[in-house]
Amino acid sequence: MSERRRGEVFCVGLAxxxxxxxxxxxxxxxxKIYARERREVGGGPAATAAVAIARLGGRATxxxxxxxxxxxxxITDELRGEGIDTIWLRAFDNNRSPGAVILVDKKxxxxxxxxxxxxxxxxxxxxxxxxxxxxxxxxxxxxQGALACLQQAKREGIPSVLDAEITxxxxxxVEPVIAACDHVIFSRPGLAQFTETDSIEEGLGRARRxxxxxxxxxxxxxxxxWLDGDALRNVRPPRxxxxxxxxAGDAFHGAFALALSHGRPLAETIRFANSVAAxxxxxxxGRAGLPTPQALQRFDPTLDLNWIVxx
Numbered sequence: 001m002s003e004r005r006r007g008e009v010f011c012v013g014l015a016x017x018x019x020x021x022x023x024x025x026x027x028x029x030x031x032k033i034y035a036r037e038r039r040e041v042g043g044g045p046a047a048t049a050a051v052a053i054a055r056l057g058g059r060a061t062x063x064x065x066x067x068x069x070x071x072x073x074x075i076t077d078e079l080r081g082e083g084i085d086t087i088w089l090r091a092f093d094n095n096r097s098p099g100a101v102i103l104v105d106k107k108x109x110x111x112x113x114x115x116x117x118x119x120x121x122x123x124x125x126x127x128x129x130x131x132x133x134x135x136x137x138x139x140x141x142x143x144q145g146a147l148a149c150l151q152q153a154k155r156e157g158i159p160s161v162l163d164a165e166i167t168x169x170x171x172x173x174v175e176p177v178i179a180a181c182d183h184v185i186f187s188r189p190g191l192a193q194f195t196e197t198d199s200i201e202e203g204l205g206r207a208r209r210x211x212x213x214x215x216x217x218x219x220x221x222x223x224x225x226w227l228d229g230d231a232l233r234n235v236r237p238p239r240x241x242x243x244x245x246x247x248a249g250d251a252f253h254g255a256f257a258l259a260l261s262h263g264r265p266l267a268e269t270i271r272f273a274n275s276v277a278a279x280x281x282x283x284x285x286g287r288a289g290l291p292t293p294q295a296l297q298r299f300d301p302t303l304d305l306n307w308i309v310x311x
Contacts, residue, residue: 008133013046014141015064016098042078045139049254063088071097108242124148134261136160140167150180159260163253183214237274244284252277
């Protein structure tokens, strides 16, 4: 990989506008409650990963579908304000931009209700970047766009990362995306949905495909589990006082892809991504907690971050 492309990550998937309510407790039955705080902030796995990459000193491009509406304008403005290239962020007339309502309780756990306009075009024939840079990151919200870019990543010989979160798409649609990616990292619900088992080890075994370099799953405070041959490995993140877990998985995937774009070894990549996700959880407000290299160095002085700051 050329030096020029290190630190460049092309992100494909969901860009959404989140309304986050801080509540004492997430209701378990129909009831009216009052929130302690309300925030409006951009979200979405691919888009938040792009912000994480930019905050960490990388160069991120986002490819996503939004509506030509006020929400779409807000999504675009926030991403551009973070220094993200939005040339492939396409606004469709007569479609509504994605949105979500998120409840976050006192323990930092969250309940998400998301909406994506079902009439938004799915074709990816317009998505033809000249190059993807140093790494590709995808989520499962737009399988057609992800698959097109995964095929391009193979041609360019760059690493790819998939945020395999729970999805509304049927298995036969997401299967080719999962099979085409180098590093597939599920959320715990995403792995259970795809493999139809709650067992991490059994699920990873069912999900693994011949082309995978890494197949793993993030599990909150337990960190990352992945298969090393037939052995199940685990690396836990630093312990923190959790305030808000919104965006933690996105931060992990963004940091993981950024490290791969720099050619960092797997053990270092996992430790880096774990630390980024953990530090994010200490600040409320979704993207507000995404750290800079300076904040990350203060959080864990033993991390070697010279490969970031020496860009």
